[in-house]
Amino acid sequence: MTSLSNLINERSFRRLALLTVLSVFLLILVGGIVRSTGSGMGCPDWPKCFGQWVPPTDVSELPANYQQIYAHRGYKDVQFNVAKTWTEYLNRLLGALIGVFIFLTFAASIKAYWRRDRPIVGFSFLAFLLVGFQGWLGAKVVSSVLSGWLITLHMLLAIIIVGVLLYVATRSQAHIYRFGQTTAKPSVYRWIWISSGLLLFQILLGTQVREMVDEVASQLGQQQRYMWVSELGIRFYVHRTFSLVVLASQLAWILPFLRNNTAKGAATTLASFVVGLILIEIATGAIMGYFAIPAWAQPVHLTLAVTVLGFQFLVILLLYANRLLPDSYKDTSEMLRANTPTL
Known part of the structure; x- marks a missing residue:
């Protein structure tokens, strides 16, 4: 004990x-x-x-x-x-x-x-x-x-x-999430991993676009900020278009996951947050593309993307809560006494 x-x-x-x-x-x-x-x-x-x-x-x-x-x-x-x-x-x-x-x-x-x-x-x-x-x-x-x-x-x-x-x-905290562990169809497991990989690629591609923004800003200056987007080149357009691929891959696991888990729990709550954050993420991307890349939108855009990736990883961990659980927590009575705040 x-x-x-x-x-x-x-x-x-x-x-x-x-x-x-x-x-x-x-x-x-x-x-x-x-x-x-x-x-x-x-x-x-x-x-x-x-x-x-x-x-x-x-x-x-x-x-x-x-x-x-x-x-x-x-x-x-x-x-x-x-x-x-x-x-x-x-x-x-x-x-x-x-x-x-x-x-x-x-x-x-x-x-x-x-x-x-x-x-x-x-x-x-x-x-x-x-x-x-x-x-x-x-x-x-x-x-x-x-x-x-x-x-x-x-x-x-x-x-x-x-x-x-x-x-x-x-x-x-795996001993807490083991009770009433969230379940998902095999396709959900597959798509959440795929979508996480695609989102990570999109984030890293975004850092490359950000580098191009720095170069264009140095060449044109703040006075011609309205021209920055048009000078970014092919990587910007790939990054922008690839966001649709990321969105589709996210919906491929989120929609069936939420349909299968109607009861409120940590994993379903996080999945719901992911939906909202993705929409805000797309909105900030559109703001940068159509409103001359306002400085405030750039850190928000990046932080939202990393937050979405973090939430997805949390959902993955919660789906595998049993595998995270060490043998010392197998005693149900001990788990009940470990009454601690959750994430």
């Missing part, structure tokens, strides 16, 4: 894991804001910013020849912009804070699950390793002056970290 102290440790771990997941989504949103405002090179070096631990608030705090010093980082003809510098720096601080959250999640997993469910500990440690690699990769993005393929890899790794943390958080 599980002791009261261990149940308390598990409850604390679940809350911390949920907070960590939410903070990573926030970081993705902030990262989108950094890109949409052109703040990616607001700090031309890493981990310091203009050689300082606390960034400058005025150009007078920089050497007179700062453009020459950082010319190899794209500053040859760029004027210091305090807003862009602090936007990028706050993004870095949030990333560091999330690194602390993930480390605390790993530490809490050892205390709560080392004897009871070691895969939770293992995947928590994996998340910690991945966030460290993500920090190193962020430094490489800066040193490469925002290389397109590195930005795409940076985005992919962020999504992987979200997936690992969602797995950890959901596995820690």
